[in-house]
Amino acid sequence: MISLHLPALQVVVPLISAPLCVLLRRGFGAWLLATVIAWTAFAISLALLAQVLSDGALSYKMGGWAAPWGIEYRIDRLNAFMLVIVAGIGALVMPCAYHSVAREIAPERQHLFYAAFMLALTGLLGIVITGDVFNLYVFLEITSLASYTLVALGADRRALRASFQYLVLGTIGATFILIGIGLLYMVTGTLNMADLAARIPALQELRPVRAAFAFIVVGAGLKLALFPLHLWLPNAYTYAPSVVSAFLAATATKVGVYVLMRFIFTVFGARFAFEMMPLGEILMVLGLLAVMVGSLVAVFQTNVKRMLAYSSIAQIGYMALGISFASVNGLVAGIVHLFNHAAMKGALFLALACVFYRLGSVELDAMRGLGRRMPLTMATFVAAGMSLVGVPLTVGFISKWYLVVAAIESGLWPVAVIVLVASLLALVYIWRVVEVAYFREPDGDAPEVTEAPAAMLVPTMALAAACIYFGIDTELTVGVATEAALSLLEGGP
Amino acid sequence: MDVIGHYNYWVSIVLMMAGFYMVIASANLVKKLVGLNVFQTAVFLLYITMSKVSVPDCAIDCGTAPIFKEGFTVYSNPLPSVLILTAIVVSVSTTAVALAIIVRIKEAYGSVEEDEMLRRDGE
Numbered sequence: 001m002i003s004l005h006l007p008a009l010q011v012v013v014p015l016i017s018a019p020l021c022v023l024l025r026r027g028f029g030a031w032l033l034a035t036v037i038a039w040t041a042f043a044i045s046l047a048l049l050a051q052v053l054s055d056g057a058l059s060y061k062m063g064g065w066a067a068p069w070g071i072e073y074r075i076d077r078l079n080a081f082m083l084v085i086v087a088g089i090g091a092l093v094m095p096c097a098y099h100s101v102a103r104e105i106a107p108e109r110q111h112l113f114y115a116a117f118m119l120a121l122t123g124l125l126g127i128v129i130t131g132d133v134f135n136l137y138v139f140l141e142i143t144s145l146a147s148y149t150l151v152a153l154g155a156d157r158r159a160l161r162a163s164f165q166y167l168v169l170g171t172i173g174a175t176f177i178l179i180g181i182g183l184l185y186m187v188t189g190t191l192n193m194a195d196l197a198a199r200i201p202a203l204q205e206l207r208p209v210r211a212a213f214a215f216i217v218v219g220a221g222l223k224l225a226l227f228p229l230h231l232w233l234p235n236a237y238t239y240a241p242s243v244v245s246a247f248l249a250a251t252a253t254k255v256g257v258y259v260l261m262r263f264i265f266t267v268f269g270a271r272f273a274f275e276m277m278p279l280g281e282i283l284m285v286l287g288l289l290a291v292m293v294g295s296l297v298a299v300f301q302t303n304v305k306r307m308l309a310y311s312s313i314a315q316i317g318y319m320a321l322g323i324s325f326a327s328v329n330g331l332v333a334g335i336v337h338l339f340n341h342a343a344m345k346g347a348l349f350l351a352l353a354c355v356f357y358r359l360g361s362v363e364l365d366a367m368r369g370l371g372r373r374m375p376l377t378m379a380t381f382v383a384a385g386m387s388l389v390g391v392p393l394t395v396g397f398i399s400k401w402y403l404v405v406a407a408i409e410s411g412l413w414p415v416a417v418i419v420l421v422a423s424l425l426a427l428v429y430i431w432r433v434v435e436v437a438y439f440r441e442p443d444g445d446a447p448e449v450t451e452a453p454a455a456m457l458v459p460t461m462a463l464a465a466a467c468i469y470f471g472i473d474t475e476l477t478v479g480v481a482t483e484a485a486l487s488l489l490e491g492g493p
Numbered sequence: 494m495d496v497i498g499h500y501n502y503w504v505s506i507v508l509m510m511a512g513f514y515m516v517i518a519s520a521n522l523v524k525k526l527v528g529l530n531v532f533q534t535a536v537f538l539l540y541i542t543m544s545k546v547s548v549p550d551c552a553i554d555c556g557t558a559p560i561f562k563e564g565f566t567v568y569s570n571p572l573p574s575v576l577i578l579t580a581i582v583v584s585v586s587t588t589a590v591a592l593a594i595i596v597r598i599k600e601a602y603g604s605v606e607e608d609e610m611l612r613r614d615g616e
Contacts, residue, residue: 134576141583145590152594157601161610164594168516171529171587178580179536185573186543 007060007073010044011126018118027110034114035094042091045083052080074131078484082128085342089250090121092459097243100353104241120146134191144170151240162235169232173222180216183208224256227290230313237309242353250346254338257319265488274326283324290317295425304362315341325406331485333402340395347384347463354452369442380464385430387467390423394471501542508535520607533584537577544573
């Protein structure tokens with residue numbers, strides 16, 4: 001009985017926990033509830049993935065209303081995989097959150113932090129699971145509003161400025177998506193993705209459909225921080241509380257990429273997007289610029305969190321590049337990189353949360369000689385960093401491999417070369433941290449620090465271990481990504 | 494091209510651009526927020542306009558609310574109004590969150606001017 005309603009529970013369980021967190025009024029109680037709920041959501045997402053892998057796509061009628069009128073939750077391989085990524089990161093971040101939040105957020109605000117966190121998780125899961133475009137917009141706003149609040153909870157007053165900037169750009173992005181959805185409804189009279197996909201091919205000459213496509217791509221581009229729409233991202237990730245940076249960096253922009261893929265391939269169809277509209281060229285140019293500019297700017301940062309934020313912009317460029325090929329290998333690269341980047345950025349930002357917990361700073365100067373004082377944290381950072389560079393036997397290598405193969409297949413040698421050059425840039429900025437942490441002596445007056453608490457260290461190391469494990473055993477990630485890519489290219493959900 | 498018949502759409506686009514311009518051009522955070530509100534309101538108008546149904550040989554108002562009664566034959570589509578009700582709620586919440594952030598910015602910086610904030614952070 002319960003297994004029939006898993007799709008609804010996936011969203012409803014974290015949603016209900018948010019007001020409960022507010023009612024608990026105590027940091028510890030709210031944390032305990034949020035942790036239990038995050039792991040429950042993770043378990044539900046795994047059960048859904050298992051169900052989808054064995055029986056094929058699921059359709060769930062919300063409230064029992066049939067599809068074109070009611071809201072349909074439709075789960076195929078792509079979004080089952082995304083659900084596991086989002087819920088998994090949420091489940092791993094929560095154990096870290098207790099110590100980190102206790103240090104960074106005032107006691108009277110802690111339960112509100114967990115409430116906002118649960119709302120953000122709800123929104124992200126909702127965006128991924130829904131098969132209705134308006135429902136997607138509503139969840140997008142739920143998660144955005146919760147994220148603005150989470151960013152504003154940062155200790156530095158610049159967090160407020162970052163949050164406001166994020167709010168303005170995020171709202172413009174979401175409103176663009178709303179305009180796009182309105183234009184589509186105007187000509188098709190439906191909001192269901194499968195229904196839209198069936199009606200758009202006959203209407204694709206119409207101007208509203210083309211305008212809708214442009215609005216939705218730009219709106220999603222703002223949400224996923226596609227260069228040059230990334231301005232909100234560096235400040236938001238730098239000044240947000242450490243665990244929020246880890247959670248948002250690993251999930252929010254990935255969900256943005258998912259929204260873009262869903263609209264391009266499922267709703268509009270690959271033929272419309274890449275043959276009638278010049279989306280392939282646009283995404284390729286912007287993706288390459290993001291990869292180069294993001295990596296170059298990252299090299300010159302002295303705040304490690306900001307460095308990783310710029311690196312995220314570059315990594316999003318890789319995903320956009322993967323989509324731009326509109327080929328199986330390109331899409332596999334994009335989808336696998338969604339997973340891989342979530343694991344490695346999650347591990348890197350959580351390692352920084354450990355560093356911040358002990359040092360109270362993530363400036364490069366403060367991290368001198370940290371390799372000896374916090375060996376496990378820094379070893380985790382290096383392992384995930386190597387994955388970011390794309391060293392063989394890590395997940396980063398797998399996604400770059402597929403990306404380069406896709407580039408060569410399309411006969412675009414220069415693109416493959418740029419991907420490799422950008423990987424070297426990643427090596428440069430990761431190496432700067434390694435050099436400071438392992439080959440510099442700490443200042444004489446540097447505070448004595450020990451390893452971070454186990455509750456923070458274990459999830460961080462688990463994510464880093466995932467970076468290596470899935471770099472060797474690619475059966476699950478590449479297997480799911482290949483089938484998802486094939487079904488996306490066929491069109492239809 | 495039917496210019497007068499698309500009156501509402503023109504208004505919607507003008508409002509949208511005016512709001513967008515305010516968001517970009519003003520340095521005062523409250524003005525930015527007002528701009529954002531105008532921008533969102535323009536989209537509400539777009540949705541409400543498209544739900545209106547009118548038939549060629551008919552006076553001004555043709556499509557009515559969906560009432561099952563004699564004399565009411567052409568209905569306007571109620572769904573966009575429902576959708577936009579949700580979007581209005583979203584917009585109100587966004588405004589509330591933004592105002593809360595502005596209040597805290599005022600407390601932390603003593604100003605809600607963007608250039609002033611940048612100066613006080615030494616950037």
